[in-house]
Amino acid sequence: MSTGLRTYFYRVLLPHGKVKSGFLRLLVEKDHSARLRLEQQTEGTVLTLRRLPQVLTAFNDFRLKLFRGHVRPEDLAGFLRDMGIMLEAGVPMMEALRTLIEDQSGHAGVPEIARRVHTDMGSGMRITQSFARHPDVFPETVRNLAEIGDESGALPRMLIEAASHIERLIDIRRDIRTAMIYPLLVLASIVAVGFFWLYYVVPNLAQLFKQLRAKLPPLTQWLINVSDVLVQSLVLVLVGIFVLAMLLIWMYRSVPRFKLGCHELMHRLPILRTLSTSSGMAFISEHLSLLVRAGLDFMMSLDVLARATSNEYYRARLLKVRDGVARGEGIGASMRRVGGFPPMAVRMISVGEESGSLDKQLDRLAVEYRKRLDVVVKSLGEIIKPALILLAGGLFIFLIVALLLPIYDLVRQSVSQSLGAG
Template sequence: MPLYRFKALTRDGSIVKDQVEFPDLRALYQYIQQEGLVLIKYSSRPVFPWDRLTFKGVSRPELAELCHNLALLVRGGVPLFQALRDLREATPNPRLKKALGVLLQEIRAGNPLSAGMEREKGVFPGIVRSLAALGEETGRLDHTLEEAAQHLYRIHTIITQTKRAMLYPAFVLVAMTGALLFWLLFVLPKILGLFAQMQVALPAPTRFLMVTVSFLQSYIPYLAGAAMVLLVTSLILYRRFPWFRLHIEKILLKLPVVSRVKRSSILAFFFEYLALLLGAGIDILRSFDIMAMNIQSELCKRIIREMREGVLRGEGFRDVASRSGLFSPLDLRMIAVGEETGRLVDQLRYLARHYYEIIQGLVETLSKILEPVLIVVTGLIFLLIVIALIGPIYELISQIH
C-alpha cells in the first residue's frame, strides 16, 4: 500500500499537510472529498520499513483517555467515523494519530472498528480489541469501550504502585553502595596509607580493611566490567527468552520482601483481567486465551495455560486454580463461592480490589519498614570501619605515653 503525501485547503482557508497510506489514488480522492478538502498537490511512494518506526509510543493512560472519549462521543450519538476524526485532530501524539488514521481507513472501507485495531496491534492490546469486537456484535460499543478505559486506568495504577513499592529500596541500596565504594576507594586508602608508615602493630580489623581496600583498588575495573556484562546479558536474556523471565519471577517470589509485592501484583492483574473479560460476556476459555496474550508475567501465563487445559477437560475453576500454588486459601474460597452462587465475576472483582489495596498498603508501609533496617545495616558497616581506624590511633597514643 503506497504512502501518499498531500497538501490541501480546508473550508476556512487554512492549509493542511498530511501523509496517509491508501490502496490507490481513488481512495485518496475519496478521502479528500469526505473530509471536505480541496487538494492542492500530492506525491506517492512505497512504504519503507523506517516509515513504521516511531520513537514515541502510546502510553496506557493515553489509550485509556482515547477509549473513554470515544465511548462518550458514541454514547452521545456522534457517528463513529466523525468521532474518530475529531479525536485524531485533537491528539498530539503522532503514533496515536497514525493509528487513528488506520481506523478511519478501515471504517471508510466499510470494515468494523475492530478490524482497524487488528492492523494496529502495537497500539491496541488484545483485551481492547476483544472488547471492541464484542461491543460491535452486541451493539454496546460505548459500554465496552468505557470498560476498556477503566481497565487500562486500573492496570496503570497497579503498575505504578508496584514500581513505587520497589523504587525506594532500590534507591536506598544504590545510595548505600555508592557511599561505601567512595569511602573504600578514595577516603580510606589515604588514611590506611598513613597507618602503614607508622611503626605500630595494626589490629586485625585494620589489617582486614587494608586487604579489602587493596583488593578493590586492584580489581575494581574488572569487577565493574564483569557487573556490566552480567547486567547487559541478563537484560538481553530477560527480553528474548521466556524461560529466563520465568526463572527470574520464581526467584523474586522467594525473596522475603519482594515476594509479597510481586505476588500481589500478579494476582491483581489476574483477577482484574478475568473479571473484566467474564463480565463483558466472553467465555472463560476465550478469556484465558486473551489473558495469555496480554499479561506480562511468564509465570502467570504458564498458570493460565494450565488452568485452561484443566477447564477444557471439564474440571472446575477452583480445582484447577488450587493446583497452581499461586492462589491463597482465601482466593480459592472466594472462587468456590462464586462458582456455587453464580457470582464469580463479583468475587473476582472483590479479589482484584483486595490485592490492589494490598499493593497500596505495601507502598505506604514498605519505606517505613525498610528504612530502619537499612539504617542499621549501614550503621554496622561504618561502625566496623570506624573500629578499624580507631585501633591504630589508640595504639599510637599508647606508645607515645
C-alpha cells in the same frame, strides 16, 4: 490476490484544475478498488496510480515504528475513554477520531494515537484491525475487549471499561514508584558513602598504616585490597558493573526461565511475596472479570490472561489451569490442583462457578486485592526502612571495625613501649 494493506503513489486532477499528488495506504484487494476510493475521496480524475513494492511498504512501516515516540498508558487511557464517551453519545467514529486529532487540550499523546487509528480506518480497516496492527500501543486485553464490543455492539462500553482498567494499573504503578523513592534515595546514599570510603578514605589510611609499619589484621588487609582494586581499575569496575546490569536486564527480558526464576524468588521473599501476590491477584481477578463479563468463554479468557500478564510465576500456572479447564475441570478446582493461588481466591471462584456469579466474585476479589495492594504500597517505605537502617549500620560497623583494629594495635604498642621505656 489476497487482501492486504498496500501503499500507492497517486496523481489526481482536482475539479478546480490543480493536480494533487502523494501517497495513500489502503486495505484493498485490487488496484481498481483503490482508484475508485481515491476518486470518491477527492472527486477528481486519477492521472497516475502506482502501487509501491511490498518491500517499500514494509520498510516504511518499520521506519514509522522506529521513529514514533513511545505511547504512555495515560495517553492510551485518555484516548479510549474519550472515544467511548463520544461513540456512546452517537458521534460517528471517523468524526470522533478527527475530533481527538484536533483536540490539543488533553493528554499530549492522544492525537497521535487517534491519527494512527484514523489513518488505518481511512484505508478500509475496522477499528479492531487497527488496534491489532499496533500491539505496542494497545495491550492484548484492550484488543480483545474492543473486538468483543465491536461484535456485540457494545464497543463504547468496552472502550470505557478498558480505559478504567488501564487507569487503575497506572495508579498502582504510580503508588509503587512513589513508595520506592525514599528507600532508593537512602540506598543510593549508602552506596555513595561506601564508594567514598573505599576510593578516598581507605587508601589514605592504608598509606598511614604502611608508614607506621602497623601489623594489619586479615579483615583490614582484605578491605585495603578491595580498595586498591577499585582505585587502580575504576574504569574496568564501572564497566563490569554496567555490563553485568545490562546482562541481567537482557536475561530478564529475553530468557523466560530466568524471568520465571526471578518471579519464583519474589514469591518466596517476605516483603516481595506480599507485594507480588497482591498485585498479581489484583491483575488476574480484574482481567478475568472483564473478559468473563464481556462474554468470552473460560478457555479463551484464561488464554488471553496468560498472554497479558507479565508475571511468569502466574503465567505458568494460568496455562496449567487452562489445560485443566480444557479437560473439563472447573477453574477453581484446576487452580487448587495447580497451586500457587491464595486459598481465599480459589474458594470464591469455586463458589462463583457453582452459583453462576463468577463475574461478581471476581469483582469482589479484584476490589479486595486492590485494597491489600494499596495498603502494602503505602506502607512499603516504612517496611523497607528498618532493612536500610540495618544495612547502613552494618556497613558503618564493618568499616569502623576494619579500620580501628590497626589503630588499636598501634596505640597498644605505643603504650607498651612507653611503659617499657619508663
